[in-house]
Amino acid sequence: MLRTSILFVALAILAPLITFIPRLLLPRSFTTTTFTTTFTTTMSPPAYSKELHVAQLAVQRAAILTKRVFHEKAKGTVDKNDKSPVTIGDFGAQALIIAALRHNFPDDAIVAEEEAAQLREDANLKATIWDLVRDTRLNDPDAEATLGGPVRDADHMLELLDQGNSPGGAQGRIWAIDPIDGTKGFLRGGQYAVCLGLMQDGDVKVGVLGCPNLPVDDQAPLTADIGSNQTDEGHGVLFSAVQGHGATSRALTAGALAESKPISMRSVDGSSLADATFCESVEAGHSAHGDQAAIAEKLGITKPSVRMDSQAKYGSIARGAGDIYLRLPVKATYQEKIWDHAAGDLIVREAGGQVTDIHGKRLDFSVGRTLANNKGVVAAPAASHPKVLSVVQEVLNAKL
Ligand SMILES: Nc1ncnc2c1ncn2[C@@H]1O[C@H](COP(=O)(O)O)[C@@H](OP(=O)(O)O)[C@H]1O
Numbered sequence: 463m464l465r466t467s468i469l470f471v472a473l474a475i476l477a478p479l480i481t482f483i484p485r486l487l488l489p490r491s492f493t494t495t496t497f498t499t500t501f502t503t504t505m506s507p508p509a510y511s512k513e514l515h516v517a518q519l520a521v522q523r524a525a526i527l528t529k530r531v532f533h534e535k536a537k538g539t540v541d542k543n544d545k546s547p548v549t550i551g552d553f554g555a556q557a558l559i560i561a562a563l564r565h566n567f568p569d570d571a572i573v574a575e576e577e578a579a580q581l582r583e584d585a586n587l588k589a590t591i592w593d594l595v596r597d598t599r600l601n602d603p604d605a606e607a608t609l610g611g612p613v614r615d616a617d618h619m620l621e622l623l624d625q626g627n628s629p630g631g632a633q634g635r636i637w638a639i640d641p642i643d644g645t646k647g648f649l650r651g652g653q654y655a656v657c658l659g660l661m662q663d664g665d666v667k668v669g670v671l672g673c674p675n676l677p678v679d680d681q682a683p684l685t686a687d688i689g690s691n692q693t694d695e696g697h698g699v700l701f702s703a704v705q706g707h708g709a710t711s712r713a714l715t716a717g718a719l720a721e722s723k724p725i726s727m728r729s730v731d732g733s734s735l736a737d738a739t740f741c742e743s744v745e746a747g748h749s750a751h752g753d754q755a756a757i758a759e760k761l762g763i764t765k766p767s768v769r770m771d772s773q774a775k776y777g778s779i780a781r782g783a784g785d786i787y788l789r790l791p792v793k794a795t796y797q798e799k800i801w802d803h804a805a806g807d808l809i810v811r812e813a814g815g816q817v818t819d820i821h822g823k824r825l826d827f828s829v830g831r832t833l834a835n836n837k838g839v840v841a842a843p844a845a846s847h848p849k850v851l852s853v854v855q856e857v858l859n860a861k862l
């Protein structure tokens with residue numbers, strides 16, 4: 463008995479040494495290569511890791527362009543005409559994102575909001591946007607190299623812009639880009655988002671949202687989108703998710719990616735809904751404010767809803783700064799665009815939420831450039847979603 467115990471103790475001491483000693487004796491380069499090779503041959507990287515990395519860097523670079531446009535060109539502008547800062551920022555950011563996708567994933571299809579036709583007619587606008595695209599870089603050479611060679615010239619920029627013309631659909635890999643979501647928020651210096659999602663056979667697999675004017679701090683209280691007095695200090699957040707791997711936030715930087723933190727929705731179930739915070743569009747034409755107020759009242763929610771532009775609403779509820787995002791149809795004929803929802807839908811679901819339309823159907827990204835099979839959006843923590851949905855339906859049905 464004693465002998466067996468001694469043998470076991472001796473083995474326990476010797477076993478680690480047997481594996482460790484050869485590493486000490488061998489040259490460092492050999493051991494490093496050997497262990498790296500072992501890692502790469504025995505463990506595959508997480509799904510979609512390259513797509514996520516490229517998407518995050520591409521969104522960061524495009525966000526820098528939009529911030530430059532705001533600081534250099536947007537002061538004092540309030541309307542969206544042909545040469546507005548929104549137009550300049552939209553085209554510039556879209557060109558930069560498509561350049562990065564084309565370099566890394568040349569065979570993927572792309573659905574993007576803008577097309578180059580207007581720039582072919584307007585040499586000044588084309589030159590203005592080209593100046594920005596040519597000069598906007600991440601300040602980290604490795605990150606910039608990942609995104610690929612620069613856009614060659616202004617005509618190459620137009621070619622890239624037009625590659626966002628995929629009809630979308632149920633097959634293959636399709637990226638959805640909204641270069642500046644929340645145009646009015648952007649102009650006010652309020653909330654807007656640079657949005658990028660990857661769908662595989664109609665299912666969103668990767669989602670990235672760059673929100674330059676949201677606080678970096680996930681715990682920061684949610685404030686209405688008042689805009690114009692935002693500072694860059696402490697602001698700028700990048701939300702990301704990969705299907706099945708959770709959601710994260712990190713500071714939006716001008717170079718290499720900052721460290722990421724997992725995010726999750728607040729746990730709100732049917733019984734604690736009275737404490738919940740709603741997010742809704744600033745624009746009453748995009749989501750019916752009156753219906754939202756009636757729903758809040760029925761749920762016993764007394765806190766005023768927080769109004770902000772763009773998919774920053776999805777990011778905000780995903781990190782628990784708010785709880786519920788409703789988009790209640792104003793015009794029965796309006797079809798939501800896939801680029802306004804792809805990234806946010808995945809980020810919220812990966813953070814512990816459920817996202818459906820007002821009929822309780824999951825958003826269907828497989829039917830083209832719009833969500834033709836859906837009406838409105840109901841996004842809430844999974845445990846409270848059934849209750850929220852039933853009250854949404856109660857209020858909306860009562861109107862019909
Ligand atoms: N009648 C309507 N109903 C719902 N959404 C609409 C709409 N008209 C435009 N939108 C979309 O609402 C988006 C902004 O959403 P939000 O109100 O949440 O900020 C716009 O994106 P852009 O700002 O990229 O044009 C636009 O695509």
Ligand SMILES: [Mg+2]
Binds near residue numbers: 640642802
């Ligand atoms: Mg949009």
